[in-house]
Amino acid sequence: MDRPIAYDKLAREDRFMRMRARRVAELKLEQGLPPFPDLARRESIKERVHGILVGELQAMEGAGRTVYDFPDAPWEFTLDMARQVWDESRHVEIYIQLLEHLGGYAGEFPETTILWRCACAEDAAARVAGVNRGLEGLACDVFNQLIHIARKIGDPIIEHAVDFVLADEITHVRMGSKWLNELTKGDPERRKRAIEFQETIDERFNLGGLRREGDHEEVPISIATEARRLAGFTDEEIARLIKTTQRSPVY
Ligand SMILES: [Fe+2]
Ligand SMILES: [Fe+2]
Helix, strand or coil: CCCCCCHHHCCCCCCCCECCHHHHHHHHHHCCCCCCCCCCCHHHHHHHHHHHHHHHHHHHHHHHHHHHHCCCCCHHHHHHHHHHHHHHHHHHHHHHHHHHHCCCCCCCCCECCHHHHHCCCCCHHHHHHHHHHHHHHHHHHHHHHHHHHHHHHCCHHHHHHHHHHHHHHHHHHHHHHHHHHHHCCCCHHHHHHHHHHHHHHHHHCCCCCCEECCCCCCCCEECCHHHHHHCCCCHHHHHHHHHHHHHCCCC
């Protein structure tokens, strides 16, 4: 069994172009563009929506791999991951339509493969910690911000569509919280490694220091504390995340 699959072996139509995130940031800087658009213009919202679309695609593929890669995991775990594949496939369809709503199309921007690479952790507990809790926790922050912006610019289609997707993401983070606990029961060392993996992801994905604690109007991406609580994060974990965003301003 080929585990993990190299990111450039993921099946894609020709219209998609893959590129390392670092390279995308370099090219933007060379062209005098900000590496992380502030979503003040519709064009930058479109780019963000495209980034989310490829993230959803890779989330679908990652959960699918997890169904396949761990035949000895509890049956309920496999079922949860299969449900997640179904959810993510709907999210892909929703974001393709949002992209079209914004006048864009799939393949308009390069696809980075950060999510997929995190989805290739060898241990199932590390995968749910890193992807479901780390990256999908980040998705809660990003979606919450997008809902706020859509409301501000008076776009109820984006506002409601993203809100529906956010509701699913909260359940995915919850699944991550549940399975991190279940899979590492009686094995504190395994639990520690999985949590450390999640924390490296939390630290790396602060989006250039844009993700902070605070009101939407005051910080570029506000940490969605309410959504995170609903998703099973403890107050202590939220406090720790806020601390990491304060000390790692670089991507
Ligand atoms: Fe999703
Ligand atoms: Fe998800």
